[in-house]
Amino acid sequence: MSIHIGAKENQIAETVLLPGDPLRAKYIAETFLEGAEKYNDVRNMFGYTGTYKGKRISVQGTGMGVPSISIYITELMKDYHVQNLIRVGTCGAIQKDVKVRDVIIAMSASTDSQMNRITFGGVDYAATANFELLKKAYDTGVEKGLHLRVGNVLTEDLFYNDNSDFEKWAAYQILALEMETAALYTLAAKFNRKALSILTVSDHIITGEVTTAEERQTTFNDMIEVALDAVVK
Ligand SMILES: O=P(O)(O)O[C@H]1O[C@H](CO)[C@@H](O)[C@H]1O
Numbered sequence: 001m002s003i004h005i006g007a008k009e010n011q012i013a014e015t016v017l018l019p020g021d022p023l024r025a026k027y028i029a030e031t032f033l034e035g036a037e038k039y040n041d042v043r044n045m046f047g048y049t050g051t052y053k054g055k056r057i058s059v060q061g062t063g064m065g066v067p068s069i070s071i072y073i074t075e076l077m078k079d080y081h082v083q084n085l086i087r088v089g090t091c092g093a094i095q096k097d098v099k100v101r102d103v104i105i106a107m108s109a110s111t112d113s114q115m116n117r118i119t120f121g122g123v124d125y126a127a128t129a130n131f132e133l134l135k136k137a138y139d140t141g142v143e144k145g146l147h148l149r150v151g152n153v154l155t156e157d158l159f160y161n162d163n164s165d166f167e168k169w170a171a172y173q174i175l176a177l178e179m180e181t182a183a184l185y186t187l188a189a190k191f192n193r194k195a196l197s198i199l200t201v202s203d204h205i206i207t208g209e210v211t212t213a214e215e216r217q218t219t220f221n222d223m224i225e226v227a228l229d230a231v232v233k
């Protein structure tokens, strides 16, 4: 086991879905995976492995924010040799033409986190999705008839941020705000692994629109099926 994941080495698949919420990990395992078995409950950050359309897949909660996801994905790649990492998260939209319930594929992630500046001595790093996973997810979403958006998101350190200038970020074509993707893409690059972030718009920062719990469930299912069907393609 690693420091934060209590699995034996062979208990985690080479492809892992990564929701922030550990209860979303449980929901995904129970709803979409056959024969799912829980391999982690350290800190209640649940992780499960099962099969989807015959392919072995794991799902691991990451917690919220760059420090938390960085711990889990580092251990998944370093100690469990995970190759494909797909975040299935929520985000807040800041473009008027991005609506709640839309699914966003993050091609890249800007960030106000110090993580990359610490790593690269004050220089900015362009955190970028794996193109192969991105194309498969995009093609899958189009086949399902989903309203997909692909572009740059902002990974923020603060959910409650008194100083965030949403209009400026929107003017620079940021689609939505969330809290983990820049770390996922940067660390996947460090370990030469494939990563993608797929996000459901749960709320709209500008219009104040929010999704109901029921709507969230349906659109989460769309997003999860895009992730799962993309990796079995
Ligand atoms: O729904 P998840 O995957 O947790 O993602 C979003 O929700 C959390 C904030 O409520 C942050 O982790 C943010 O990135």
Ligand SMILES: O=c1cc[nH]c(=O)[nH]1
Pocket: 090, 091, 092, 093, 159, 177, 178, 179, 202, 203, 205
């Ligand atoms: O990080 C997040 C996630 C959802 N909604 C937001 O406004 N921010």
